[in-house]
Amino acid sequence: MDFKKMLANDRVKSYLLKARYGIEKESHRVDLSGNLAKTDHPKSITLKDDHPYIQRDFSETQMELITPVTETVEDLFHSLAAIHDVVYRSMDENEMLWPLSMPPQLPEKEEEIVIAKLENVENVRYRQILSQTYGNRKQMVSGIHFNFEFGEELVQALFRAQSEFKDYQQFKVEMYLKVTRNYLHYRWFVTYFYGASPQSEKNFFEDDSLNEPVRSIRGSKYGYANSDDVQVSYSSIRNYISDLASLVQRGLLSEEKEFYGPIRLRGGHHVSDLKDHGIQYIELRNIDLNPFERYGISDEQVEFLHLFLLYLLWKDEGDHCDEWVKLGDSYNEIVALEHPLARTQFEVDANKMIDEMEKLVETLDLPVYDRLFVHLREMLMDPSKTLAGRLYKESEKSSQSQVATLISKENHKKSWEKPYQLAGFTDMELSTQILMFDAIQQGIQIEILDRQDQFLKLKLKDHVEYVKNGNMTSKDNYVSTLIMENKTVTKKILHQHGFRVPKGEEFQTVEQAIRSYHLFSSKPFVVKPKTTNYGIGISIFKDGAKEEDYLKAITLAFKEDHSVLVEEFMKGTEYRFFVLNDQVLAVLLRIPANVKGDGKQTIEELVINKNRDPLRGRDHRTPLETIQLSELENLMLKGQGYQMDSIPEKDEIVYLRENSNISTGGDSIDVTDLIPDDYKKIAVDAVAALGVKICGIDLIIEDTEVPAAHKNAYGIIEANFNPSMYMHVYPYKGKSRRLTMHIIQYLFPELLQS
């Protein structure tokens, strides 16, 4: 088949860059000094051998981070970042991830390396066999496995552009086999640029077998490799399968998965699946951890690998394919064992390949890869710019171990800096980020169905749940949410069930409203638009109102909605009760934006100081919002006889807002443990009356010491069907309530049963 011609076909070109990616990354847990952790795998991460995102590899300290399959490089890194965040913040705060492929200093006695304490006996036994065959030390080497699949549309377009193969699956197998053989032949190219295991730490080698620094210990015979007898043919899928089967039969491999080739053909869970399914994707296994990248690999590397694989599909291969592969092994061994600062002996070939790749990009109308090519040429000219070169040079100043420890610390710090965020998804709503964090920790698969819309698909085995905005789920029925969306209907139903709600009337015209003036004139009351939120168009009259003020308020409210409510104003403190499945899980007090004087600083200075809290930010992407210093705040100060440069007395509280919304800089204070049970029961019963399972219900309580059964002890203001959760998880003061985890356990009760 002439892939050169096929790839340049106009009907193929559109799909050239369609692909699917996945990364598995191993990293050891170490303490803050860079010593291998002595602790167990974190208990907060569900300890399932089949955790989709976080597993243990050979040893108890060796974490394996697994991304889902993604269709863009961007999504791949989002997932990788998020899983890192979960891993970091699930570990002991005094532990970090080792950034190198070569492990930190190992215990003197090999048997002190703790094999992963897995659930499944088979899994433990397999590791014991590995331990006996290769020794524990070699198993401690870590790396990246890069899973790559050409887009289905691309493979189909290529299939249509040829006539040699009639069977689609067979065609696909041939395509991947070509890429695989070429990859094995040319993989020295990857080793040169991205090899990153130049030196080992003490106790890694029992003897002095490797004294000189190299480009990649891991990529060489000194690394993670089968014995020389293990050879497999890539000439056809049949040979590949039978060679592997024969190796297992002959006892050279304990299982097929013990085959450590630099590339694996994947068709399913088992090698034998290849027979039925053909090759679905390939797994590149020879990628060292990139110490300079927080997640062990850069997007440039992924971009490079993708383009490289396309190039290998395009590039002619040698005639004798097994030999062609074998030659590649020897080339790679040479490059892997070159000194990290030495120019490679394949420099001419490398240059030629870069030229060809550049030409390919041009011929196929691919997007511009200029920075990549500049970088490759720089690294080729100057070996100290390769990963191995950089790491080696850095290490010369102190030691490789010290460099690695410093890098770890930096990564550790970043992961804890904004503990409420989930890296990779910081554009999403905070509650959704926290929920996703918990889902990953619990081993629940997440698919983002619509990112802008905060729409998730969660999956645990065969159990699927859809979640929008963190807590809009299948557990609530539709009409109940519509009830909550309509203030009048909510009030009617609560009233019919015997709860106290503000008395009031709904009006459709200003005239109607005026006719009812006398019903409210002498009482405390509120005028508000029926459906809008956030306090817009609301007027409060705490001691009744003159008719002209009433009229003004009505007119204002009608600007926001075509229906206006005039309601009894209830005195007391407003509390937000978060109710889930008939239980109050959190009660929050919200206090308007304020500062506390110290007798020295001006109000402006106090605000600036208070805003320094990393919990404060903008646009609901932090648990609290910064306090503004705009016209509204100025007016509010003026009303109290203050200005921005006034200096409040020590311990004096100055309010900058009338409303208590968190969105305008208010403080959130958890009072769950302070609210008496009878009020909690009111909240639970009221939510049940609305037929709701997940609800934020707002109660006005004049005095929590007074029993809820007393006349007018409380009033229910409103019920919310998508209540904010983050403000309970990260309150300004008081205990954190991990509501997102409750939501997950409510959706997946099987988590608690196992």
Added chain:
Amino acid sequence: MDFKKMLANDRVKSYLLKARYGIEKESHRVDLSGNLAKTDHPKSITLKDDHPYIQRDFSETQMELITPVTETVEDLFHSLAAIHDVVYRSMDENEMLWPLSMPPQLPEKEEEIVIAKLENVENVRYRQILSQTYGNRKQMVSGIHFNFEFGEELVQALFRAQSEFKDYQQFKVEMYLKVTRNYLHYRWFVTYFYGASPQSEKNFFEDDSLNEPVRSIRGSKYGYANSDDVQVSYSSIRNYISDLASLVQRGLLSEEKEFYGPIRLRGGHHVSDLKDHGIQYIELRNIDLNPFERYGISDEQVEFLHLFLLYLLWKDEGDHCDEWVKLGDSYNEIVALEHPLARTQFEVDANKMIDEMEKLVETLDLPVYDRLFVHLREMLMDPSKTLAGRLYKESEKSSQSQVATLISKENHKKSWEKPYQLAGFTDMELSTQILMFDAIQQGIQIEILDRQDQFLKLKLKDHVEYVKNGNMTSKDNYVSTLIMENKTVTKKILHQHGFRVPKGEEFQTVEQAIRSYHLFSSKPFVVKPKTTNYGIGISIFKDGAKEEDYLKAITLAFKEDHSVLVEEFMKGTEYRFFVLNDQVLAVLLRIPANVKGDGKQTIEELVINKNRDPLRGRDHRTPLETIQLSELENLMLKGQGYQMDSIPEKDEIVYLRENSNISTGGDSIDVTDLIPDDYKKIAVDAVAALGVKICGIDLIIEDTEVPAAHKNAYGIIEANFNPSMYMHVYPYKGKSRRLTMHIIQYLFPELLQS
């Protein structure tokens, strides 16, 4: 107590007109000639003795229409109108309601009057006793019972304005007792104006006891009255109860409810409840059917009765209360038996009372009742303007029976004119009107929680269901509706479940979309905004598109939404499948607005003719919309080489729109029975995959003869969580599918069990 002073109290005034109303109205079923119907009570009306809206009174032909309690006169008439519509359209189309209190001609033999065939044996036995006591003929007299309750706020304000009574319930009892005694004393006033049973038909009286026409046979001793021995004291609640108990004990009444006083004190289901609950409301029973009003009573009458009762509360009563009441009986007898065209001998008193009522309105700052007072004075001056007078005069021209038959026919015609509407609620969405019709028929209590929002509370015994917009219910879960709201998410989920959906991409920017031009350029495709509806911003390219046209379409779509979808265009016909609880209940084909030529008329004339169909109207308040003749239609015609005044050939179909929406004049054609089961299964399974119970799902099918399992046989376009129902109930062509009834039976499965 000085009610005159109390009522004028400023704190009372605001609430003076707060009240609650209810009407029970009896009417006989007659055939189109005005003869008593020989058929049974309609089977389509649930045959429960405790039907909340529609029952039978004494005989099988005597329907009793019962409104719910309402807080405005407007709502009262809305309910009354709706119940009438249901009654009319549940009866045989050749039956109507007799508009008079006096029954139509009765059978010669009294025993031929069929006693109501009720479920409950007790209920039947009670009627047999009445039959023995009073004869069947008297029981055939019909009338209106008007239930009236002073607003709770008013009673409370009055209570606070006095100091004589410390107990609220006792105070309330005294208040109602005063009104009751005064009503009994002055009820001749009501009889004069609104008495409306001047003459009887043949066979009503066995002898010639009453030869002369009167104002109200029903209101006199010849009407529906107990024997003279039945006397009850209204001096206190205790006396009232004990008198009634004694009458039953002495066998003068078979049960308390046999007491036919012109006013009844109501405290609950039984008279004895009065002891515990006090008086909750009063029931005025002396109101004759107003023959000139479609619903048997006018809103002016209700307004009058309300004001009259307020006046009676205000007006001093006589000292000896039992005597005061007895005097009233004799005054009423006089007025009832006066000739309908004679001036009343109480004219002076009547005039004085109108003066007093007018003064009261002024003193209490009540709204203007000018028209009522003018009318009362007119009737007082000219007896031929009273109801009895009018009916008598009309009857003189032919006969009372003929007049009544003509009135019946007019009412009958009106009730069938727009059979899809529910009178009283024609401002609501059509599907909601039809659903309410069915609910009333099934004996489900309806409360409108929010009229503008189409929000209903339905209740059957203790079972409550809330419904918004006809089919948004508790049966669907929240997140499933959110899935359907998001086209991308819907498609993803359907695709993951193996259904064919149009392939496509979502874009957030014009640039993104342009980059993907080549993916679509040569195929049929659609460009559309992600969330808007009704075809706005959509461009269809049936054979691919040039890049500049693609760009135009993209730009157009981005004007409507910040996300744009570009999707494969599927060829075929679009069908709407209505799925309820895993069953396809209806399939509809929608055809763009069109006319069929006759070789004579112009397109404009054909449109005007087609629009004459009473099923066509505006704003979704009719099953079909009128075809417009606006710019869009003109453009569409131009594209086909036509103008408005072109004359299409005979049987030629000319389309006036591209889109098939019913809202733009399209035709709806029921094809439920034509669609093969395998396609119905696709619809059911797809809806199940979305986790939905009530759904309108749109399938494109190229050829229904081709099995659904064939490649590309169908495609799913979208799923709707609030699918229109009326278009299936009243299709342009094909069988009607009463989906609203299915919804009710789905919400209340117990309806089918009993």
